[in-house]
Amino acid sequence: MLEQIEGSKAVARAVASCRPEVICAYPISPQTHIVEALGSMVKGGELKSCEFINVESEFGAMSALIGASATGVRSYTATASQGLLFMIEAVYNAAGLGLPMVMTLANRAIGAPINIWNDHSDAMAVRDSGWIQLFADSNQAAVDLHIQAFRLSQDVSLPVMVCMDGYILTHAVERLDLPEQESVDKFLPPFEPRQVLDVDDPVSIGAMVGPDAFAEVRYLAHAKQMQAMELIPTIASEFRSVFGRDSGGLVRGYGLDGADTIVVAMGSVLGAIEDAVDELRGAGIMAGAIGITTFRPFPISAIREAIGTPARVVVVDRAFSAGMGSILATDVALALSHQSVRIYTVVAGLGGRAITRTSLVHCLEDAANDALEPLTFLDLDHDVVNRELARMGKDRRSGPSAENILRDMGLPGSG
């Protein structure tokens, strides 16, 4: 059913069609519209047999979902940024317990400095938590991935996080194909876990596991992710047969034929990257792109297969590890460790800075000429950072960076 709709509301509709039974809501931008819409569907009776809990924190949200999932009901919440960090102890716990549930992560930067706009720092902060992490590159993908996520989650008994770019996707209004309830019911079997909190068959869940068995449990967590890697393409193909469109999967290629400069990225930036690829191809540069849909498990084989043997790979990452560089590029480099290829890293779009096609094209032209720095911060204001670096070179007194910049500029309110 085609409809002109905001990304958040579309995701809420997709989630509702999966018949969740417990939803926890705690406000944090930019995910809030999703839980607002779900709350209204529960209160209005449109979404039946569902408990909607206004929790006191994201930690409470994830904790309540742990209780709900262990009791055997389909569970959902959404968060972003600081909210994800606030619940992180429970995020790891849900994965460690192998509890199926789905969470939307409306990707947003992490402070300080506080910043409500988009980047992928939040998702990267929990990449080792044991959750499956899927990245939507469009709102249609976000809708479709949520439906696949519920299926995947219960099939491998792991929590699944659907990452969608905050504001860029969550607040964008566009025409989407929303799933029919009948089709979702056909695609998504009832939630029937093997072991639940049952008064007729009492089990203890969450026992203290010592050195004698801990490694085995952790190994199985990895093995389940590897199983998910096998399942994700299967689920995507079943999704295609029920809903009639391609969605999900591990990776997605664009213009890879004969490409010698391949861009790798995740999320909504892939739209701008595809436009840049077209422009470069028009100028005779053999560019191509690979979008990573499944970030955890990390699809090493699928990337190898898709990427072929280009001369160079440019990883565009919306997050980075201070003191190291791109997080995504580190993983991509591992996938390419079997071949000789130059890898460039472009850190872009931090804290919501627009990634323009013009900047991308310039950057990729430089890469194609092997004139790009190995680590580039796209559109960085070098004057500002160089001034602050020069001051730090002279004066080793500590102080917060953003405020130091203002102080040196002599701006009001800067002390």
Place this chain on the structure above:
Amino acid sequence: MAYRQVKFYQTGSFAVGGRLLDTPERTVQSGMSRTNALTLGHRACQGCGEALGARYVLDAAMHATGNKVIAANATGCLEVFTTPYPETSWQVPWLHSVFGNAAAVGSGIAAALRAKGQTDIRVVAQAGDGGTVDIGIGCLSGMFERNDDVLFVCYDNEAYMNTGVQRSGSTPPAARTATTEAVGEEPGNPWGQGKDMPRIAMAHEIPYVATATVAELHDLEYKVEKAMEYRGARYIHILVPCPLGWGSEPADTIRLARLAKETGIFPVFEAEKGEVVATSKIRSKVPVEDYLSLQRRYAHLFKPARRDDVIDAIQDSADRNIRRFGLLGEA
């Protein structure tokens, strides 16, 4: 009036002679059909008040609900000593997640049961004092204000015992812990700090709040069974002496719990919707010194020099409890 006060006691111990009671008035614990929700084989220390309290509570809750109880447990001694994988001492469906979220996990279980239409199954969430008054207070307060259908039980041994006896927000003034050592001019835990969790719970105006000790089994079971008659958020705060952390004899656990009540140090009462409706009267008032002197965590109050100023201050706070809750007089 909390429950029918039984007037006969074994000489010296105040222990109620169960055999002297009619069967319906006997405790769940003394019955052949008790469920042993927390059964043998666990690894609690000798004389552990928390192990006793947890079994009393869950057996009573199961008795009240026809064995339809699910338990959520915070991290802490109770979790560690009961579930050394692959063993477990729980004969009740039981879930441990992390330290600070037992109340929220309980809320989630209750919500799931509502969604499934299984509201005959009831939820007990339990934690030590750290998991209740400190790291768990956010989730607990949320569970209270939403009036989620969960009984939360705090087993209060007045410090972080599992990690080696560090101070919590429930540690009483002057008590020695590993982070409030008995050194310096004011040895032990500082005065003017700490939280009164039962009264914080009452401020949420939830249906039922009660305090109890492991010394008064009839009273404790009565309160758990009464709590299970309500729907919504309920809170029971149980004083559970800890021989390890208090430096007391394992054989003195029940005696100390009784002395905490008989001195006025730990007021035992019930409240409904924020109002105190019943108090357990002190049977024969004893000075706080009788309670303090049995515990090495207070040893610095007696030697090398006797600290009458501190002992008097503790007596004053016990007397204030007695006035505040009207703990003296006829039951």
